[in-house]
Amino acid sequence: MKTKTGAFVLPGDALGVTEEYDPAEWTFDDDGKIRSLVAGTVSLDSKNKRISIVPKTSSPAVLKNGDVVYGQISEVRGQRALMRIGGIKDNKRGLVTNFSGGIHISQADKGYVAKLTDEFRIGDLVDAKVTKIIGLDNVDLTTAENELGVVKAMCTNCRAYMKQINKKEVLCPRCGRKEGRKISSKYEG
Amino acid sequence: MITILTNKILNKSSTPSKRADGRASDDLRPFKIEAGVLERADGSAYLELGGNKVMVAVYGPRELHIRRLMQPDRAVLRCRYNMAPFSVDDRKRPGPDRRSIEISKITSEAIMPAVFLERFPRSTIDVFIEVLEAEGGTRCAGITAASVALADAGVPMRDLVVACAAGKSDGEVVLDLSEAEDKDGEADVPVAIMPRTGEITLLQSDGHLTSEEFEKALNMAIDGCMKLSKAQKEAIIKRYGD
Numbered sequence: 001m002k003t004k005t006g007a008f009v010l011p012g013d014a015l016g017v018t019e020e021y022d023p024a025e026w027t028f029d030d031d032g033k034i035r036s037l038v039a040g041t042v043s044l045d046s047k048n049k050r051i052s053i054v055p056k057t058s059s060p061a062v063l064k065n066g067d068v069v070y071g072q073i074s075e076v077r078g079q080r081a082l083m084r085i086g087g088i089k090d091n092k093r094g095l096v097t098n099f100s101g102g103i104h105i106s107q108a109d110k111g112y113v114a115k116l117t118d119e120f121r122i123g124d125l126v127d128a129k130v131t132k133i134i135g136l137d138n139v140d141l142t143t144a145e146n147e148l149g150v151v152k153a154m155c156t157n158c159r160a161y162m163k164q165i166n167k168k169e170v171l172c173p174r175c176g177r178k179e180g181r182k183i184s185s186k187y188e189g
Numbered sequence: 190m191i192t193i194l195t196n197k198i199l200n201k202s203s204t205p206s207k208r209a210d211g212r213a214s215d216d217l218r219p220f221k222i223e224a225g226v227l228e229r230a231d232g233s234a235y236l237e238l239g240g241n242k243v244m245v246a247v248y249g250p251r252e253l254h255i256r257r258l259m260q261p262d263r264a265v266l267r268c269r270y271n272m273a274p275f276s277v278d279d280r281k282r283p284g285p286d287r288r289s290i291e292i293s294k295i296t297s298e299a300i301m302p303a304v305f306l307e308r309f310p311r312s313t314i315d316v317f318i319e320v321l322e323a324e325g326g327t328r329c330a331g332i333t334a335a336s337v338a339l340a341d342a343g344v345p346m347r348d349l350v351v352a353c354a355a356g357k358s359d360g361e362v363v364l365d366l367s368e369a370e371d372k373d374g375e376a377d378v379p380v381a382i383m384p385r386t387g388e389i390t391l392l393q394s395d396g397h398l399t400s401e402e403f404e405k406a407l408n409m410a411i412d413g414c415m416k417l418s419k420a421q422k423e424a425i426i427k428r429y430g431d
Contacts, residue, residue: 008430010422011346012385037305037345039425056429057343058231060250093231096250096312136310
């Protein structure tokens with residue numbers, strides 16, 4: 001039962017024993033034996049005594065801290081903007097369940113934010129980073145980074161997609177309305 | 190992309206054959222398994238076993254919209270076994286019928302013990318088994334291909350479930366019945382196992398067998414499963430190994 005780092009294993013293959021190692025990512029403890037859950041290569045961390053698998057197949061999309069997600073703002077409250085999460089960026093697979101995210105006013109931008117409605121409005125398409133997972137389907141998000149924030153803003157007046165005019169403001173091409181946003185560096189207009 | 194895995198076991202058995210296709214009583218039909226054949230599915234597999242051609246697509250774990258089916262502590266595994274209208278000699282009327290509903294149910298129950306459903310609460314894993322050509326033993330072919338497709342989708346599993354049938358034809362207990370042997374034969378015993386532990390996840394018996402014959406058929410089917418299991422693993426290694 002000696003496994004080496006880089007060895008290719010299949011679901012159920014024995015990797016080691018729990019007396020010697022900790023079963024880490026994509027492994028499970030089967031009555032004292034550590035086995036692989038998926039097809040992938042073994043990664044042996046002998047310093048921390050951990051065995052994990054690096055999956056070679058694509059993996060189910062489960063949110064974890066640090067993931068960048070995209071979604072649509074569903075509600076803006078005084079202290080918190082709520083977002084329906086569409087999926088993980090650069091991951092073709094859909095999420096395993098529908099997650100809803102919350103962006104707290106302190107996590108919306110780098111500096112002080114007086115009003116959350118100057119950062120997000122209902123319907124905006126937003127990129128955000130996961131900071132905390134609460135329960136099964138709720139996450140805390142942050143947009144306090146240059147490449148995070150609103151990617152496509154909708155006019156609250158006429159629902160047209162808005163054009164960016166400066167770092168903090170967008171303009172509606174249809175009705176001429178000006179609104180504030182936390183605009184991402186990847187704003188697409 | 191498609192390569193044929195030659196069945197080295199074929200014609201190596203000691204007992205002289207009485208079967209129509211010249212196989213020995215404990216021979217499987219020639220087979221090949223391929224993983225990852227569909228672009229848009231999360232996981233997929235293609236299996237040929239004699240005249241059977243089966244394609245399996247796996248989607249998920251993904252969001253379950255039907256709330257009454259949702260389980261708060263685990264995922265649900267939904268299977269759909271479907272025969273194409275052109276899969277048999279006479280046109281098969283499309284859509285689910287009594288037989289395919291039963292096979293869908295037993296397939297999901299055969300695979301479920303191997304899958305870590307509790308890792309994905311409130312979601313669903315959908316398995317679609319499409320029989321493109323049928324020639325006896327499609328339920329076993331479907332189960333064997335479905336577990337390869339699940340592994341291809343990266344679904345965490347204890348083992349790769351594999352299935353194979355044995356039965357009685359012309360008074361002789363034989364492995365892997367063909368369509369003709371199934372129709373004119375006396376009995377059919379499909380078996381699905383988790384090969385690492387040998388646990389049986391599906392056992393059906395249709396027809397008449399004495400207890401000795403049944404035991405012989407069961408052991409034969411398990412041996413057949415072990416041979417197919419090797420091909421399942423090779424299919425995944427071929428797709429992902431170096």
